[in-house]
Amino acid sequence: MIKLAPSILSADFSNLLAEVEKVEKAGCDLLHIDVMDGHFVPNITLGPPIVKSLKGKTKMPFDVHLMIEKPDNYIGDFVEAGADIISVHSEACTHLHRTVQHIKKHGVKAAIALNPATPLSVLDYVLEDLDMILIMTVNPGFGGQSFIPSTIDKIKALKNMIERRNLNIDIQVDGGIKPDNIHLVTEAGANVIVAGSAIFNSEDIMTTVELMRKNAE
Numbered sequence: 001m002i003k004l005a006p007s008i009l010s011a012d013f014s015n016l017l018a019e020v021e022k023v024e025k026a027g028c029d030l031l032h033i034d035v036m037d038g039h040f041v042p043n044i045t046l047g048p049p050i051v052k053s054l055k056g057k058t059k060m061p062f063d064v065h066l067m068i069e070k071p072d073n074y075i076g077d078f079v080e081a082g083a084d085i086i087s088v089h090s091e092a093c094t095h096l097h098r099t100v101q102h103i104k105k106h107g108v109k110a111a112i113a114l115n116p117a118t119p120l121s122v123l124d125y126v127l128e129d130l131d132m133i134l135i136m137t138v139n140p141g142f143g144g145q146s147f148i149p150s151t152i153d154k155i156k157a158l159k160n161m162i163e164r165r166n167l168n169i170d171i172q173v174d175g176g177i178k179p180d181n182i183h184l185v186t187e188a189g190a191n192v193i194v195a196g197s198a199i200f201n202s203e204d205i206m207t208t209v210e211l212m213r214k215n216a217e
């Protein structure tokens with residue numbers, strides 16, 4: 001079962017609630033919230049108050065992707081604001097295992113995100129503790145970038161790694177996913193698909209979501 005997670009980075013922030021309502025009505029499964037600090041990535045987006053302002057206004061779970069340094073300092077604030085899943089970047093964590101336990105202690109789902117150049121081996125000793133792994137299919141920081149094709153082999157290798165250990169972990173992909181390439185990532189093993197510009201910049205969100213779902217399966 002494929003889950004679609006529209007990234008609000010490409011939404012019209014002056015009309016954020018209406019944008020969220022549109023993707024929920026179109027049948028999307030999760031709301032992907034990109035948090036950027038201007039240090040880990042060269043862009044600044046939003047913090048817990050914006051997340052909190054949306055809580056209770058949609059039934060979609062909040063999938064919060066922290067592209068920030070020192071994520072441990074902010075996990076509690078995002079949980080309090082309404083996060084249901086929190087992803088931290090392996091590249092931003094000095095003590096990755098500790099950070100994963102920190103997320104889980106807050107009672108939300110824990111995920112690790114990997115930049116395109118980061119090997120899967122960083123997951124070796126934390127895999128069993130994860131609910132989801134986020135394979136970045138662009139370098140993080142901006143919406144509207146082009147999909148990096150070498151990430152397909154990485155998704156396949158991750159799928160094998162999870163199956164070999166008999167685990168049940170979602171594989172999320174994020175960056176440059178459109179109706180015409182979504183099948184490449186789902187065939188490789190991804191089941192949670194983030195899409196920002198493809199959904200929010202489309203003329204008809206409902207039709208685009210339907211097309212993405214059809215092409216994914």
Ligand SMILES: O=C(CO)[C@@H](O)[C@H](O)COP(=O)(O)O
Nearest residue numbers: 140141143144175176196197
């Ligand atoms: O995390 C990020 C970018 O760092 C993403 O969530 C983007 O927002 C996805 O946007 P598109 O590539 O789908 O336009």
